[in-house]
Amino acid sequence: MSTSIWVWIAAFLTLTIYSFLYKDNPLYRFAEHVFVGASVGWSIAIVWHMTAIPYIAMPLRDAFIQSNWPGFIYVAIPTLLGSLYFFRFFPKQSWLARWPIALMMGYFNGISISPSIETNIFPQVQGTILTGFNPTSLNSWWALLLLVGVVSTLFYFFFSLKHEGIVGKTSRLGIWFVMIAFGASFGYTIMARVSLLIGRIQFLLHDWLGILR
Amino acid sequence: MKTILGAFILVVSFSAINGGVFVEDLPNDDGSALLVFWNPTDNPEAVGYLVYRKDSPGEGFYFLGRLSSPAETVFVDCDPRYPLEAGMNVSYKIVAVSQQETELDVIGESDFFSSSASIFNKTKVNTFLAAALAFILIVYFINSAKKGKLLFIRKIAGLDALDEAVGRATEMGRPVLYVPGLSTMDDIATVASINILGPVSKKVAEYESTIIVPSADPIVYTVTSEVVKESYLEAGRPDAFNSDQVFFISEHQFAFVAAVNGIMLREKPATNLFLGMFWAESLLLAETGNSTGAIQIAGTDAVTQLPFFITSCDYTLIGEELYAASAYLSKDPVLCATIKAQDIEKGLIIVLLVALSALSVLNLFVFKSDVIWRLISAFFRVE
Numbered sequence: 001m002s003t004s005i006w007v008w009i010a011a012f013l014t015l016t017i018y019s020f021l022y023k024d025n026p027l028y029r030f031a032e033h034v035f036v037g038a039s040v041g042w043s044i045a046i047v048w049h050m051t052a053i054p055y056i057a058m059p060l061r062d063a064f065i066q067s068n069w070p071g072f073i074y075v076a077i078p079t080l081l082g083s084l085y086f087f088r089f090f091p092k093q094s095w096l097a098r099w100p101i102a103l104m105m106g107y108f109n110g111i112s113i114s115p116s117i118e119t120n121i122f123p124q125v126q127g128t129i130l131t132g133f134n135p136t137s138l139n140s141w142w143a144l145l146l147l148v149g150v151v152s153t154l155f156y157f158f159f160s161l162k163h164e165g166i167v168g169k170t171s172r173l174g175i176w177f178v179m180i181a182f183g184a185s186f187g188y189t190i191m192a193r194v195s196l197l198i199g200r201i202q203f204l205l206h207d208w209l210g211i212l213r
Numbered sequence: 214m215k216t217i218l219g220a221f222i223l224v225v226s227f228s229a230i231n232g233g234v235f236v237e238d239l240p241n242d243d244g245s246a247l248l249v250f251w252n253p254t255d256n257p258e259a260v261g262y263l264v265y266r267k268d269s270p271g272e273g274f275y276f277l278g279r280l281s282s283p284a285e286t287v288f289v290d291c292d293p294r295y296p297l298e299a300g301m302n303v304s305y306k307i308v309a310v311s312q313q314e315t316e317l318d319v320i321g322e323s324d325f326f327s328s329s330a331s332i333f334n335k336t337k338v339n340t341f342l343a344a345a346l347a348f349i350l351i352v353y354f355i356n357s358a359k360k361g362k363l364l365f366i367r368k369i370a371g372l373d374a375l376d377e378a379v380g381r382a383t384e385m386g387r388p389v390l391y392v393p394g395l396s397t398m399d400d401i402a403t404v405a406s407i408n409i410l411g412p413v414s415k416k417v418a419e420y421e422s423t424i425i426v427p428s429a430d431p432i433v434y435t436v437t438s439e440v441v442k443e444s445y446l447e448a449g450r451p452d453a454f455n456s457d458q459v460f461f462i463s464e465h466q467f468a469f470v471a472a473v474n475g476i477m478l479r480e481k482p483a484t485n486l487f488l489g490m491f492w493a494e495s496l497l498l499a500e501t502g503n504s505t506g507a508i509q510i511a512g513t514d515a516v517t518q519l520p521f522f523i524t525s526c527d528y529t530l531i532g533e534e535l536y537a538a539s540a541y542l543s544k545d546p547v548l549c550a551t552i553k554a555q556d557i558e559k560g561l562i563i564v565l566l567v568a569l570s571a572l573s574v575l576n577l578f579v580f581k582s583d584v585i586w587r588l589i590s591a592f593f594r595v596e
Contacts, residue, residue, distance in 0.1 A: 017471070024478040032471040039465030085435060101398075101436055108399035116401075117343045125562060126593035130570035131586060132577045147570055151563050159367050159537045160549075160556045178531065186520035193493070 001210050011208040014200060124150075149177040234307050234321040239289070241337075244299025244330035246291035251307045251320050259283045259309040259317055266295065267304050270325065274306050283309070299330040339592055346561075350554035358546035364553050366541045371510050371528030375542070378508045379416050382483035388423040389413070390482035392473060392498065393437055394489020394513065395429040395466060401536070402514045403433060406489035407440055408539030408548075409512075413486065414441045418448035425480065426459040429469045434461040470494040474501045487511040487526070488535060491518045499525035512538065 002008065016031035056079050063072035081103060087096040128150045134140045155167060156174035163171050206212040233252040238244075249264065261281040265274035277295060278288060290297060290305075297303065307320040358364055382389045391413060393406040410426070417424040426441060428434035438459040445454035462472045474497065477485065485502040487495070488511065495511075495518040502509050503525045511522035512530025522529045530538055533555075540548035569589055576585045 020474065024475065029475065032475050035465075035468040036463050036472050039463040039468035043464045085432075088435060088438075097435060098439065101432070101439070104398050104432060105404070105436075108397075109404065112399065112401065113344055113347075114337070114340050117340045118337075121343065121562070122339065122593040125565060126589065128566055128570075129573060129589060131573050133574045147566060151566060154559050154563050157533045157559060158556050159369075159533075159541075160365055160553045161367065162365070163367060181516075182520040182523060185517050186524070189517055189520070193496075 002208050007208050011204055014204060149174075153177050234305055234323040236305060236323045236326040238326075238328050241331050241334040244301075244328040245297050246289055247297060247303070247326065247328050249288045249290060249305045249307070249323070251286050253286050254283055254309040254318055254320060256283075256309050256317050258311045260312050261285070261310050262288075262320065263308045263310050263316065264288050264290075265306040265308070266290065267306075268301065270304075274304075277305075279310070297328055300327055302327045336594075339594070347554065347558060350557050351551050354550035354553045354557075355547050358550040364546065364549040366537065366544075366549055366552060369530065369534050369538060369541050371512065371530045371534070372538055372541050374508070374510060374528050375413065376416065378484040378486075378510060379413070379420055379422060381508060382417075383420040383422040385483045387481055387483040388425050389417055389484045389486065390473075390477065390480070390502075390507075391424055391426045391486045392489070393426065393428060393433060394487075394491055395469060395494065396433075396490035397430050398432050398436065400490045402490040405536045405539060406512075407433075407436055409488055409535075409542060410437060410440050411444050412539070412542040414444035415448045418445045418450045418453060421450070421453070424458055425476065425482065427462050427469070427473055427476065428460070429462060429464055429466070431461055431464075434459065466492065466494055470497050473498060477501050477505050477507070481505055482507055485509045487513075487522065488530070488538075489513065491515055491522075496521040496525065502526075 002011075013031050013034070016027040017035075019025055020028045056075065059075045060072060060079070063069070063075065081100050084096045084100050087093045128147055130140075130143055130147055132140070133144065152170050152174035154174070156171040156178065158167065158171070161167050202212060235250050237248045237250075239246040239248050251262075254262075261279060261283060262285070263279055264277045266277045267274045275295075277290065277292065280286075280288060288307075290303075302325045304323050304325045306322045309317040309320060311317055354364070379389060391410060393410060394400070394403050396403045398404065414424050414426075424441065426437050428437055438456065441459050442451075442454050442456075445451050462469050476482075477498075478501070482502075482505075485498075485507045487498055487502075487509070491498070491513050492515065495513070495515070499509060499511060499522055509526035510528045510530070511526040512535040513519060513522065514532045514535055516532070519529065519531055536555075537552050539545075540552045572585055573589075576582060
């Protein structure tokens, strides 16, 4: 059995979280509040030490000492824009918080256009096109199945057409492909989750109780 | 004449030549990379090269990288630990190295050379064309919608149940729980979820029910808070909006889940809506919600999480249905126009897939040329 106080604390918190499987109880609530509080405190420390100090305070201080005013403005403008979020605490001026929100949304929407095309469209289209067909090769039949699957699935995701007639039939085939893919994904992910559970049980039985060697 | 011209081109293109070390600027970049190459060593003991760089004439050389074969005589300087910027003047020194890491011969030092940023990245012409087409289609359909042309959006099953779900919460006197995913604002799923949150919270306000919106990201929290407040205003009930309905919990995935699970058990929402980007927490959330007997509607574009939502929720919006949901709910002509434009793009992809596949197969038996496949590869290449 472990003699480390930290292993005991970790084991206690693990068991209190697992107690949720029975029902909500004061021990679970205790662990929940400790977890949320600790994670928020940790996030604040991370943001302070890894963002605020190296990307705001230090560059502003260095630029000020070196009288590098363009460099100072370069850091000060985004800092000021970000600071506008704090106006949420002042009801009359809270509209100012919308400026950085608008900027962030515009920036992120814009910047995701090119990567979306380059990762979600081009390689997928190129990978789906049949490059040849050899009836005696199983790979050719798999490639054909992939093409049929992709085309019929795309039909399912047509929103401005009524799913009737040929469109309806093709989209129904598409949703079959989608569901088969989800079934495979479900099994695969469950295996990964079971391995996480095994890791936690190993911690309890090996690190804490020392039953497993 | 050709020889003289060739020599001239060589002198011009090898922008910095000194002692057999040549430096060239890499095209189509932001000036953050340089190409260094040199003549191979004839020392039989050499097993590779050491690459050194100095960033100004007054400084000494510092180590940049190692090549582990004497035949490798090209080095791309793009190490983020020693970043290059457009306009930076740098010089390189190449030294042959032995098995015992002893420096043998200095192959040479290059002249100072500065990298430059390209205005246009020619390798992304295909992306530009695809994006331009998407923009043209969206602008065209938005203009059509503004002129009053009605655009049809097909029925989305999960969304039809939304009215029923909110109504049930009102009848039972219990709140509606809306989780906008755990991602940040740069995620399209989060943007789509926030677009749905507007009509949902408006409906909640109209029904005089309550909505709880926990967030896992401070910026998402700020946006969701604004959206819910605005919806209450639109519904004519600004007084009913309570800022404590929308709150930030934690950025940590499982701390957030622990808290939301606690809310589901203690507040007992009649309706749980999980719309946005989810990871491993999807099943934990949906199973807990299921055990409380709530109506659950989920939607995400996370392919690995969709199976969990399908098995544990009453309705699930699959992938792009989440994006289409906001248009479907609001019937906003501009949003409907973007859906129509996306459908045209999907149609084009289908045509491309079928036509190019047919052409490739035909080519295999009739034309027997690799030109078609080379063209396809060139167009869809991503660098």
